[in-house]
Amino acid sequence: MIRRILPALAGLALLAFLISPGSFAPLFQPFTRNNAPAIYTQTSLLSLTLSHLAIVALAVAASTVAGLVLAILVTRGAGREFLPLARTVTAVGQTFPPVAVLALAVPVLGFGTGPTLVALFLYGLLPVFENALAGLSNQPAPVAEAARAMGLTPRQRLWQIDLPLALPLLLAGMRLTAVISLGTATIGSTVAARTLGEVIIAGLLSSNTAFVLQGGLVVGILAVLIHHAFQAAEVRARRRMGLD
Amino acid sequence: MPRLWPPAVLFAMIGLAGLALPLVQFKANRIVPGEGVGLAALPHGPWVMLGLGAALVLACPDRWPAVARLASAVAGLIAATLMLGMAASHLPPAGNSLARVAPASGFWLLVLAFGLMVADAVNRLRPSLALRWVMLAGAVALAAGILASGLLDGVSVMREYATRRDLFGREAQAHLALAFGSLGLALLAGIPLGIAIFQVRRWRGPVLGVLNILQTIPSLALFGMMIPVLGWVAATVPGATQAGVSGIGTFPALVALFLYSLLPVVSNTLAGLSGVPAPTREAAVGLGMTRAQVMAQVLLPLALPVLLAAVRIVLVQNIGLAVIAGLIGGGGFGTFVFQGLGQTAMDLVLLGALPTIALALVAGIALDLLVQGTRRGAA
Amino acid sequence: MIEIRHLTRVYDGVPVVNDVSLTIGTGELAVLVGTSGSGKTTLLRMINRLVQPTSGQVLVEGVDTATLPAHLLRRRIGYAIQGHGLFPHRTVAQNIATVPRLLGWPRARIDARVDELLALFQLDPATFRNRMPHQLSGGQAQRVGVARALAAKPDLLLMDEPFGALDPLIRAKAQADLRAIQQKLGTTLILVTHDMQEAVDLGDRIAVMDGGRLLQYDHPARILTQPAAPFVRDLIGATDRPLRLLSLKTVGDLAQPGDAEGPAIPPEATLHDALAECLWTGRTALPVQGGGIVTLDALRAEARPR
Numbered sequence: 002m003i004r005r006i007l008p009a010l011a012g013l014a015l016l017a018f019l020i021s022p023g024s025f026a027p028l029f030q031p032f033t034r035n036n037a038p039a040i041y042t043q044t045s046l047l048s049l050t051l052s053h054l055a056i057v058a059l060a061v062a063a064s065t066v067a068g069l070v071l072a073i074l075v076t077r078g079a080g081r082e083f084l085p086l087a088r089t090v091t092a093v094g095q096t097f098p099p100v101a102v103l104a105l106a107v108p109v110l111g112f113g114t115g116p117t118l119v120a121l122f123l124y125g126l127l128p129v130f131e132n133a134l135a136g137l138s139n140q141p142a143p144v145a146e147a148a149r150a151m152g153l154t155p156r157q158r159l160w161q162i163d164l165p166l167a168l169p170l171l172l173a174g175m176r177l178t179a180v181i182s183l184g185t186a187t188i189g190s191t192v193a194a195r196t197l198g199e200v201i202i203a204g205l206l207s208s209n210t211a212f213v214l215q216g217g218l219v220v221g222i223l224a225v226l227i228h229h230a231f232q233a234a235e236v237r238a239r240r241r242m243g244l245d
Numbered sequence: 246m247p248r249l250w251p252p253a254v255l256f257a258m259i260g261l262a263g264l265a266l267p268l269v270q271f272k273a274n275r276i277v278p279g280e281g282v283g284l285a286a287l288p289h290g291p292w293v294m295l296g297l298g299a300a301l302v303l304a305c306p307d308r309w310p311a312v313a314r315l316a317s318a319v320a321g322l323i324a325a326t327l328m329l330g331m332a333a334s335h336l337p338p339a340g341n342s343l344a345r346v347a348p349a350s351g352f353w354l355l356v357l358a359f360g361l362m363v364a365d366a367v368n369r370l371r372p373s374l375a376l377r378w379v380m381l382a383g384a385v386a387l388a389a390g391i392l393a394s395g396l397l398d399g400v401s402v403m404r405e406y407a408t409r410r411d412l413f414g415r416e417a418q419a420h421l422a423l424a425f426g427s428l429g430l431a432l433l434a435g436i437p438l439g440i441a442i443f444q445v446r447r448w449r450g451p452v453l454g455v456l457n458i459l460q461t462i463p464s465l466a467l468f469g470m471m472i473p474v475l476g477w478v479a480a481t482v483p484g485a486t487q488a489g490v491s492g493i494g495t496f497p498a499l500v501a502l503f504l505y506s507l508l509p510v511v512s513n514t515l516a517g518l519s520g521v522p523a524p525t526r527e528a529a530v531g532l533g534m535t536r537a538q539v540m541a542q543v544l545l546p547l548a549l550p551v552l553l554a555a556v557r558i559v560l561v562q563n564i565g566l567a568v569i570a571g572l573i574g575g576g577g578f579g580t581f582v583f584q585g586l587g588q589t590a591m592d593l594v595l596l597g598a599l600p601t602i603a604l605a606l607v608a609g610i611a612l613d614l615l616v617q618g619t620r621r622g623a624a
Numbered sequence: 625m626i627e628i629r630h631l632t633r634v635y636d637g638v639p640v641v642n643d644v645s646l647t648i649g650t651g652e653l654a655v656l657v658g659t660s661g662s663g664k665t666t667l668l669r670m671i672n673r674l675v676q677p678t679s680g681q682v683l684v685e686g687v688d689t690a691t692l693p694a695h696l697l698r699r700r701i702g703y704a705i706q707g708h709g710l711f712p713h714r715t716v717a718q719n720i721a722t723v724p725r726l727l728g729w730p731r732a733r734i735d736a737r738v739d740e741l742l743a744l745f746q747l748d749p750a751t752f753r754n755r756m757p758h759q760l761s762g763g764q765a766q767r768v769g770v771a772r773a774l775a776a777k778p779d780l781l782l783m784d785e786p787f788g789a790l791d792p793l794i795r796a797k798a799q800a801d802l803r804a805i806q807q808k809l810g811t812t813l814i815l816v817t818h819d820m821q822e823a824v825d826l827g828d829r830i831a832v833m834d835g836g837r838l839l840q841y842d843h844p845a846r847i848l849t850q851p852a853a854p855f856v857r858d859l860i861g862a863t864d865r866p867l868r869l870l871s872l873k874t875v876g877d878l879a880q881p882g883d884a885e886g887p888a889i890p891p892e893a894t895l896h897d898a899l900a901e902c903l904w905t906g907r908t909a910l911p912v913q914g915g916g917i918v919t920l921d922a923l924r925a926e927a928r929p930r
Contacts, residue, residue: 032473082251085368086361093364096609098565101598104582108591109350147709150674150782151723151772152698165713184463188569191586201469205573210473217466224461242712243758 008229015222019047022215029211039211041200050219053196056114056189057182060121064178067122068129069171073159076137087130095127099185107192117189117196124185125178132174136167169238176231183224187216247306252365253314256358257301260321263354264294268325269332272345275401275590281349287332297321297355304362311369318362319387325355326391333399347401347592374618381610388603401592402599405581417600419495419576423567424604427499428559431506436552438507439514440540449515456508464566467504468573471497498575502566506559513555517548550619557612564605568597625650626671626780626812631680633666640666642836643680648829653806653813655827657820657859663836664816668782671814672701684780699723702773702781702811706788708765710757716742716768717753723776741771744805763794770802774811781806783815787822799826820859824848824868832856845872849929866927871896873926879916884909889918899923 018025022040029039040046074080075087102124106116140163148162190198197220204212267281284290300317303309329352337344372380397403406413442449459467476492479485490496521544529543571579581597584590626648633641641663648654656664669675671682673694682689689697710719717738724734739749745767757765766786773781786802787795803826806813817823823830824844831841832855840852848869851857860868875898876891888911889898895918901910902920909919 079251083255086252086365089364089368090361092613093606093609096561096565096605098568098601098605100565100568100579100582101601104586104594104598107586107594112589141709141712143705143707143709144711146674146705147703147769148711150672150698150703150705152695152700152726153722154695157726162711166711168713180461184465187463187465188572191572191583198465201465202572205469205472213469213473217462217470220466221462224463225458228457228461241756243756244712 008226011222012226015219015226018215018219019050022046025215029215032211032214033209037207037209037211041203041212041215043203044195044199046197046200046215046219049195049197049199050223053183053186053220054223056118056121056186056194056196057179060118060125060182060186061175061179063122064125064129065171065175068126068174069133071126072130072133072137076134077155077159087134091127091131091134095131097124099124099181100188103185103188103192112193114189114194116192117186117194120189121182121185125182128177128181129171129174132170132177133167136170137163140166166242169235169242169244172231172235172238176228176235179227179231180224183220183227187220247308249305250307250309253304253306253309253362256362256365257305259354259361260301260358261298263351263358264298266351266354267349268351268355269329269336270345270347270349271336272347272401274343275345275405275592276588279345279347281351282332282336284328284351287328287335290328293324293328297324301358311366314362315366315370318359318366321359321362322356323387323391325352325359327396329400330396330398333397333401337399345401345404345592346399347595374614377614381607381614385607402595405590405592405596413581413596416576416578416580419570420564420567420578420601420604423495423498423502423570423575423577424560424563427502427506427563428556430499430503431510431559432556434503435507435510435555436514439511440518442511443515443518453508453512453515456511459504460508464501464505464569465572468498468501468569468575471501472573475500493574495570495575497573498567498570498577502563502570505566506563509555509558509562510552513551513558514548517551518544520551521547550616553612553616553619557609557616560612561605561609564601564608568601571597625683625685626814627681627683627686628667628671629681629683631667631670631682632678633663633670633675634678639678639836641670644833644836644838645680646831646838646841648812648814650812651810652828653803653815653826654829654831655823656814656816656831656833657818657823658833659818659859661835662833664818664831664833665784667833668784668814668816671780671782672698672703674698699726699776700778700780702776702778704770704773704781704783704786706785708757708769708789710760710765710769710772712757714757715753716747716755716757716760719757719768720772720775722772727776729776737775741775745771745801747771762790763798766790766798767801770805774805774809779812781811781813783813785817786815787817802826820861821864821868824871832859845869848872867896867899869929870894870899870923870927875910875912875918878918878922878926879912880919880922882909882917882919884911884917884919886910888913895923895926899927 022042026039033039071087075084099120103116103120106120106123110116110119144162144166145158148158153161186194186196187198187201190196190202197216200216200219201213204210204214204216264284266283268284268287269282270279271282272279284294287293300321304314304317329348333346336346367377367380391397392403398407438452442452472492474492475490475497479490479492482490525543525547526539529539534542567575567577568579568582570577571581571583578597578601581593582601583597585593585595585597628644628646631641631644632639644663644667646654656667658664666675670677671689673689677690684700711722714722717735720738720741721734724737729737738753742749742752747764747767752760752764752768757768760768766789770781770783770786773783787798790798799822815826824847827844829841830844830847832839832847832853834853834855840847840856842850842852847856848860848865851860871894873895874891875889875893875895878895878898879891884907886905886907889901890913898910898918899920902908902923908921909917911917
């Protein structure tokens with residue numbers, strides 16, 4: 002019960018805050034000093050949130066498509082020769098700090114939303130690829146055998162058997178990617194992307210704790226909600242196949 | 246027509262693209278955009294180009310031996326790096342101390358192509374664990390040797406380094422202290438916590454649930470919130486300030502990294518202990534060991550590989566996340582990254598980002614080798 | 625009719641199946657039996673080209689299977705394996721409907737076929753249609769696996785150790801059901817097993833394989849009484865020989881006029897059952913339901929090779 006009610010309450014509180022941040026001003030007032038404003042008003046919090054979510058959604062969608070296609074390519078036909086290399090690159094790539102990837106994208110793409118998107122895409126590719134690969138290559142042998150023996154063509158096997166069976170792991174990869182992207186997008190505001198990081202950084206620069214707190218809370222609740230939603234979808238997909 | 250090794254063909258395409266693109270950027274000063282200069286325009290450039298191209302193309306046939314692949318890839322990396330250094334000392338007119346020479350797309354693509362070639366060759370060679378340690382040590386020594394030789398001193402990143410040598414040392418120390426300090430604290434707190442929830446099953450859900458949420462909170466938000474929280478603690482709890490608690494400086498960053506590290510340590514401790522086969526545990530009890538003896542002599546040693554895997558996750562994660570400390574005045578390599586971004590001085594960004602990446606990479610590989618070593622010992 | 629001509633499969637220079645030829649008549653149940661590594665499974669998998677033959681041919685109704693695209697061939701040949709291989713993300717009905725859907729049957733015909741098969745395998749369609757595979761017991765999953773293999777009315781059904789994962793009681797029932805369904809549908813069936821008793825109980829003909837070679841291909845009675853090689857005799861087991869021979873015939877085959885004491889035995893019981901009944905109750909003759917008797921002397925005569 003609590004697992005369902007808490008996220009719902011957090012979501013409602015978040016929605017109320019974004020629609021009418023002003024009415025929450027008394028809550029944040031104790032965290033300000035020298036009569037500084039309690040609520041960030043330079044840009045509307047709602048539009049920053051939407052822009053933040055749009056960047057993350059776009060990056061996650063792109064990483065998912067690309068990661069899945071790559072995983073499909075290296076698990077069949079001539080692509081198999083790339084499999085050991087792909088595993089190594091994925092393992093090494095994940096040691097690259099997301100912040101460093103973001104910073105390195107700036108010289109190539111300049112400031113703005115572009116480098117953030119590219120960094121999120123590149124970094125998000127790895128968990129999706131890794132999980133899709135695990136999902137596609139760890140199928141139960143009798144199932145794969147039965148699919149072949151019943152006369153499914155390779156394409157039919159991919160769409161009707163391999164991909165549906167890999168779904169729970171793919172969702173887990175998307176969850177990791179979404180949560181990492183949400184956090185890294187926050188730092189994206191240091192390279193002038195329009196995200197909620199703007200509020201936190203404004204707070205840090207002006208020593209206004211209220212800003213830091215509201216920016217952090219909004220991003221934090223979003224992250225927990227997204228994590229929760231993906232996990233719920235994952236559990237459903239796994240239950241359907243009797244894995245849990 | 247010999248059978249081709251498809252990955253090598255991919256590396257050759259990346260590398261040849263790198264040869265065609267400008268190797269370096271020549272800029273009038275550290276802020277303005279510059280113009281690209283190709284390898285061919287440098288002294289000996291055409292010969293080096295020919296050599297690198299040959300190394301890339303020769304590796305394409307499947308039967309090319311793996312040792313030769315490895316040797317030519319390492320040679321390619323060294324050659325590209327030395328040409329970068331040479332460009333930096335050759336291109337600026339004498340006496341012009343403002344001009345900068347920075348690595349450009351061609352250089353990065355060559356590094357990517359030969360780096361992938363190294364990885365591929367190592368995959369094919371399947372070296373023993375000991376040999377892999379030697380390879381890692383050799384790579385670190387080679388990189389350190391080239392940096393110390395002064396051959397790269399003209400390159401823009403090294404020029405940034407030269408003007409803040411002392412500061413770089415301090416920030417490097419701060420970065421390492423943050424990453425390793427938070428790891429140490431997380432192990433001190435996390436292993437006992439993991440043992441506790443292994444013993445008391447009903448605490449598992451709540452403890453892991455809270456740690457999961459902590460891990461989900463974006464880093465900048467957590468770092469930012471630590472400042473007011475710890476500031477309040479320092480101001481209100483008697484004796485906290487004397488104990489080192491503070492809302493400014495390195496402390497908030499350290500606490501934030503510590504909180505992030507808890508989940509991997511606790512959950513892997515639990516997984517490692519739960520992974521010990523029941524017959525092993527029952528045999529230990531049956532031989533008359535006490536609870537504490539079973540834990541210390543049987544369970545923990547067998548859980549070691551899983552625990553080390555947590556150390557790897559935490560260390561690599563914290564080396565990366567410590568960059569964000571630079572944003573809240575916590576020091577570390579992040580200081581250069583965010584200063585550089587603020588001044589649009591990309592050379593300064595690189596001065597922060599490159600050591601961070603190198604550190605994370607070496608720590609990741611070293612701990613992977615360590616984990617494999619203990620796995621073999623346990624099996 | 626299935627004709628296997630000089631079929632050979634070589635892995636790394638070692639022949640796993642070595643020049644095997646045999647013919648299976650329409651509606652027959654042939655059992656391939658042998659120890660693990662004998663090549664029996666590889667032989668089976670070459671029939672639907674899950675394994676590509678190194679040389680030789682497989683002819684189904686006179687057509688060389690090598691001339692058909694593998695996936696189209698497989699849709700005409702049913703295949704059931706140990707551990708059933710049901711698709712875990714699809715319901716029982718969707719699993720059974722796999723090949724009919726691939727063949728583009730109309731929806732109504734597929735639904736009718738699924739219900740027909742579920743009823744045939746004694747699974748209530750209303751209860752089981754929408755279950756997921758993980759909600760089935762081992763025996764139920766095995767039956768759904770066979771139903772799926774039979775869904776598109778294949779000319780030929782291949783089974784690889786189909787009862788291997790079942791416990792003995794369910795196994796005996798599943799074997800009896802399979803035999804009944806095979807006779808009812810008239811499907812040609814090739815079954816692989818390592819269990820000689822299963823081969824004798826089920827097979828119209830038995831092919832004994834060892835080291836990739838076909839040692840003997842014959843009716844069960846001849847395999848038991850005239851083993852062609854020492855290996856075949858070892859596989860049967862000297863102590864079990866007479867009992868296995870008795871299990872091939874039914875009481876009805878041996879009934880003779882006369883009277884006997886005690887409870888009657890059904891005519892479809894095997895001679896093996898009748899012998900056990902005689903020994904257990906200390907009788908020398910048993911009355912047969914519907915008239916006649918079966919005597920211990922007659923049983924004794926049947927248990928010897930002639």
